[in-house]
Amino acid sequence: MDIVVSALAGGVMGGIVAVILTLGLLRRDRRIRRAEVKVHEATPSGTWRAAAGPLFRRLTRRSAAAQSEWTGRVITPPAPSPTRGPFDRFNDSAKRVLALAQDEAILFNHNYIGTEHILLGLVRxxxxASRLLHEAGVELEKVRKAVGFVIGRGDAPTTPAEITMSPRTKKVIELAIDEARRLNHALVGSEHLLLGLLREGEGIASGVLESLGVSLEKTRRQLYALLGQPAPPTPERANPPGAFGWFSSNSKRLLALSQDEAVRMNHNYIGTEHLILGLGRLTEGGVVDETLKKIYAELGLALPQLREAVGKIVPRGSGATSPSEITLSPATKKAMDLAHEEMSTRKERELEPVHLLLGVVRQSESIGAAVLAQFGATADRVREVVDRGLAG
Known part of the structure; x- marks a missing residue:
């Protein structure tokens, strides 16, 4: 099945990886041009209209005290602008969420606002929305820890003037506006932002929520109940799940970690060698894939040794790499195809990291498979351990 290849035609990232690899999630090369913040307003036609930097100036003005309360930092706003911004239809609660999301991006040294920052803003x-999340066990420090593990902090401080909104965050805002409209609410509140986040369902925030044991659909229905409304059917997606629509939250984290390994080595692609390092990182740290951890332990695989072995085969690149430059190598695309085949053969509903591990070792000519074989983790050995681990 060529699901992955078709989703990645022309070397263009698709689905969740497109977002992960283009949002500037990781730690290098944060020094982009300084410019006015540009966000967009959803119009009835679904397009985005350019809006000026006064949006975040207004939001910052409203929430400077709130930011100071946690960070000890107050941003001095410039003079007010008469320009009508796209968020005038947002109530104070929703504006505060966006301002807190910007603050979280600054705290992480990120130069964008992603769905993960929106989630942090909602929790704060x-x-x-915050009360519902807290009742579901979603706590601020847990979310920060998960975001820090998946994405990490940037190396250089970020200022509000550098921050833009990610395409997926713009989509969440479009959906929030639609939710308010469907509920006949005059203004968009934090509850609509949460509904938009849950409805979007594929960003880093969704993966974080799922990793904390939160059911997106259950939370959506609970929120509608609190609003005194029956939950409408979950809107159908325009397209059936593509290659990355099948990925579990751990597999989505794996892609982000693999990208981080590529950036760390100054590579402008994600190869199978980066995948096995990303798999190794899923066996340690704050958010661990327990099944994979057990399999790696039985195979005798450890991240430091894997990094050393990869470094001997593939040298570091000569210049720093931007996340937006990164593509998937042909071998990685093939590994994902094979992983999907493994998932289908086992009649499982989500593509897990162990499926990707099997996809890598099935390509004996790939660098990732060659490195694993150095440690005795041949295709037959890996399959034996995986089958035993999944059966147990």
Whole structure:
């Protein structure tokens, strides 16, 4: 099945990886041009209209005290602008969420606002959405820890003037506006932002929530109940799940970690060698794939030794790499195809990291498979251990 290849035609990232690899999630080369923040307003036609930097100036003005409360930092706003911004239809609660999301991006030294920052803003904001998340066990420090593990902090401080909104965050805002419209609410509140986040369902925030044991659909229905409304059917996606729509939250984290390994080595692609390092990182740290951890332990695989072995085969690149430059190598695309085949053969509903491990070792000519074989983790040995681990 060529699901992955078709989703990645022309070397263009698809699905969740497109977002992970283009949002500037990781730690290098944060010094982009300084410019006014540009966000966009959803119009009835679904397009985005350019809006000026006064959006975040207004949001920062409203929430400077709140930011100071946690960070000890107050951003001095410039003079007010008469320009009508796209978020005038947002109530104070929703504006505060966006301002707190910007603050979280600054704290992480990120130069964008992603769905993960929106989630952090929702948890920090004292509204209906925040209360529902807290009742589900979603705590601020847990979310920060998960985001830090998956994405990490940037190396250089970021200022508000550098921050832009990711395409997926723009989509969440479009969906929030739509949710308010469907509920006949005049203004968009934090509850609508949460509904938009849950409806979008594929960003880093969704993966974090799922990793904390939160059911997106259950939370959506609970929120509708709190609003005194029956939950409408989950809107159908425009397209059936592509290659990355099948990925579990751990597999989505794996892609981000593999990208981090590529950036660390100054490579402008994600190869199978980066995948096995990303798999290794999923066996340690804060958010661990327990099944994979057990399999790696039985195979005698450890991240430091794998990194050393990869470094001997593939030298570091000569210049720093930007996340937006990174593509998937042909071998990685093939590994994903094979992983999907493994998932289908086992009649499983999500593509897990162990499926990707099997996809790598099935390509004996790939660098990742060659490195694993150095440690005795041949295709037959890996399959034996995986089958035993999944059966147990």
């Amino acid at each position: 904001e004292d509204g209906l």
